[in-house]
Amino acid sequence: MMSLTPDQSRKVGLGLMPSPIPFLTPRPERRRPESRGHDWNSARQDKDKEVNVQVLLRCRPLSDEEQRTNVAKVIACNEHKREVTVLHSIANKQVDRVFTFDKVFGPKAQQRSIYDQAIAPIVDEVLEGFNCTVFAYGQTGTGKTYTMEGGKRNKGGDLPAEAGVIPRAIRQIFDTLEAQNADYSIKVTFLELYNEEITDLLAQEDPSRNVEDRQKKPISLMEDGKGCVVVRGLEEEAVYSANEIYTLLERGAAKRRTADTLLNKRSSRSHSVFSITIHVKEAAVGEEELIKCGKLNLVDLAGSENISRSGAREGRAREAGEINKSLLTLGRVINALVEHSAHIPYRDSKLTRLLRDSLGGRTKTCIIATISPSAHALEETLSTLDYAYRAKSIRNKPEANQRVSKAVLLKDLYLDIEKLKEDVRAAREKNGVYIPHEKFAQDEAEKKLRIEKIEQLENELSIRDNQVERYNELYLTEKEKKIDVERELMDCKMTLEKSNNERLDLEENLRVIISTLKEKEIIYMNRTFFN
Numbered sequence: 001m002m003s004l005t006p007d008q009s010r011k012v013g014l015g016l017m018p019s020p021i022p023f024l025t026p027r028p029e030r031r032r033p034e035s036r037g038h039d040w041n042s043a044r045q046d047k048d049k050e051v052n053v054q055v056l057l058r059c060r061p062l063s064d065e066e067q068r069t070n071v072a073k074v075i076a077c078n079e080h081k082r083e084v085t086v087l088h089s090i091a092n093k094q095v096d097r098v099f100t101f102d103k104v105f106g107p108k109a110q111q112r113s114i115y116d117q118a119i120a121p122i123v124d125e126v127l128e129g130f131n132c133t134v135f136a137y138g139q140t141g142t143g144k145t146y147t148m149e150g151g152k153r154n155k156g157g158d159l160p161a162e163a164g165v166i167p168r169a170i171r172q173i174f175d176t177l178e179a180q181n182a183d184y185s186i187k188v189t190f191l192e193l194y195n196e197e198i199t200d201l202l203a204q205e206d207p208s209r210n211v212e213d214r215q216k217k218p219i220s221l222m223e224d225g226k227g228c229v230v231v232r233g234l235e236e237e238a239v240y241s242a243n244e245i246y247t248l249l250e251r252g253a254a255k256r257r258t259a260d261t262l263l264n265k266r267s268s269r270s271h272s273v274f275s276i277t278i279h280v281k282e283a284a285v286g287e288e289e290l291i292k293c294g295k296l297n298l299v300d301l302a303g304s305e306n307i308s309r310s311g312a313r314e315g316r317a318r319e320a321g322e323i324n325k326s327l328l329t330l331g332r333v334i335n336a337l338v339e340h341s342a343h344i345p346y347r348d349s350k351l352t353r354l355l356r357d358s359l360g361g362r363t364k365t366c367i368i369a370t371i372s373p374s375a376h377a378l379e380e381t382l383s384t385l386d387y388a389y390r391a392k393s394i395r396n397k398p399e400a401n402q403r404v405s406k407a408v409l410l411k412d413l414y415l416d417i418e419k420l421k422e423d424v425r426a427a428r429e430k431n432g433v434y435i436p437h438e439k440f441a442q443d444e445a446e447k448k449l450r451i452e453k454i455e456q457l458e459n460e461l462s463i464r465d466n467q468v469e470r471y472n473e474l475y476l477t478e479k480e481k482k483i484d485v486e487r488e489l490m491d492c493k494m495t496l497e498k499s500n501n502e503r504l505d506l507e508e509n510l511r512v513i514i515s516t517l518k519e520k521e522i523i524y525m526n527r528t529f530f531n
């Protein structure tokens with residue numbers, strides 16, 4: 001079981017779903033925010049409204065190297081028609097393929113324009129209390145990280161033109177809340193999923209701990225009993241200004257593992273999830289102060305290319321295999337959702353467990369598919385386009401998070417503190433991890449139910465096995481009977497053929513006899529006539 005260090009216990013962060021967080025209001029003296037006109041009742045009325053996952057397509061420009069070597073371009077983007085055309089010829093015959101997406105951004109599209117058109121409205125939804133996810137999907141080197149994180153910061157602290165979705169989202173959140181004079185808190189987490197293991201990209205190395213302790217990152221995924229996935233042991237970092245984000249991104253980027261591949265020297269072979277949780281104090285209703293909460297997940301997936309093409313070998317085979325397992329499961333989840341299958345294999349990989357609510361759940365989701373215009377990447381580009389096109393038909397039911405009263409939030413926090421104290425005690429005494437009594441009882445009850453279910457399934461399986469065995473025996477008997485009948489049929493056919501041949505011989509003989517008789521009759525008549 002995992003144990004927590006006192007340092008972690010201070011900062012333990014929970015969940016892809018918003019967790020109760022201390023209300024860090026930077027300016028308590030500020031006046032109440034003006035209402036932005038959002039009607040929470042209407043948000044609740046929207047409960048059953050299904051919306052499709054939004055899919056955007058971004059094609060990067062040819063790199064300097066590609067331009068220098070005159071690499072052919074096989075992609076044409078029509079932003080106005082929201083179409084991307086893959087110029088393709090087979091045996092001198094032009095067989096272009098055209099795909100339509102919710103938005104298409106060509107090689108000239110600027111980071112700012114993509115953000116303003118596609119992401120800013122999503123961040124507005126987060127500020128209204130929704131959970132939203134944006135994830136980047138595509139082949140290595142097509143610009144996923146460029147789109148999500150973007151270029152380096154300017155010295156002055158302004159956003160550079162190359163800033164990606166993450167810094168722009170943080171800037172928009174701060175700007176909006178400041179303009180409203182809102183009381184708010186913003187917290188971020190940054191995790192990496194690599195070889196089905198989660199690493200906290202924001203966790204500071206504690207030099208006082210020994211190497212073994214440092215390597216043991218007790219981060220695990222847990223279900224919270226309400227169908228939500230919780231990342232246990234993840235540090236939540238409070239952010240007080242938009243400029244701080246670069247320090248966090250740099251801290252995270254430094255920790256991200258990269259491996260050289262034949263396609264891209266510093267190819268990211270892991271998935272990363274950057275989450276921003278916002279708590280905003282709303283106008284008080286009577287005595288009660290209400291707090292709304294929204295969460296934005298920004299997911300940068302590992303390169304989608306297949307293992308053989310990326311040149312991953314031997315030492316990295318496991319690594320590549322695991323990454324593929326997560327992406328394959330993501331593909332299977334998308335297929336199952338599109339085909340309305342009864343079983344969606346979310347549990348088959350950590351990535352799909354993490355993204356569960358974003359695919360077919362209550363989260364608003366947007367996928368940015370990134371492609372290269374180069375002829376060399378044609379095969380992967382077509383596969384990304386097919387994948388992204390399929391994802392367009394996934395339907396989610398976005399639901400705004402319930403507002404919580406400050407009193408309830410504080411109560412939750414006190415409970416959390418108590419739990420963390422117990423965790424620390426358990427860690428100090430090195431006797432495992434503290435689990436509250438109710439949680440333990442609930443886990444035990446679930447375990448009992450699961451054991452009963454397994455027994456029931458085993459019984460059903462054994463009944464089915466017996467049936468299968470019986471049917472097998474029946475099948476074998478029938479098969480033998482069939483062989484006998486076939487043999488008899490063959491004998492009959494041979495007898496029939498023999499009889500037929502005999503009949504033909506007899507008929508031939510008869511014909512000879514008749515003709516002989518006729519000849520004799522003529523001779524006899526001639527003799528009689530001349531005599």
Ligand SMILES: Nc1ncnc2c1ncn2[C@@H]1O[C@H](COP(=O)(O)OP(=O)(O)OP(=O)(O)O)[C@@H](O)[C@H]1O
Nearest residue numbers: 060061139140141142143144145146267268302303
């Ligand atoms: N739209 C773009 N405009 C200009 N340069 C771009 C664009 N997209 C990507 N690039 C450049 O292409 C290179 C590869 O991009 P990036 O690292 O973002 O790819 P990636 O898809 O994240 O790859 P990986 O899967 O390895 O993480 C970088 O040098 C980046 O600056």
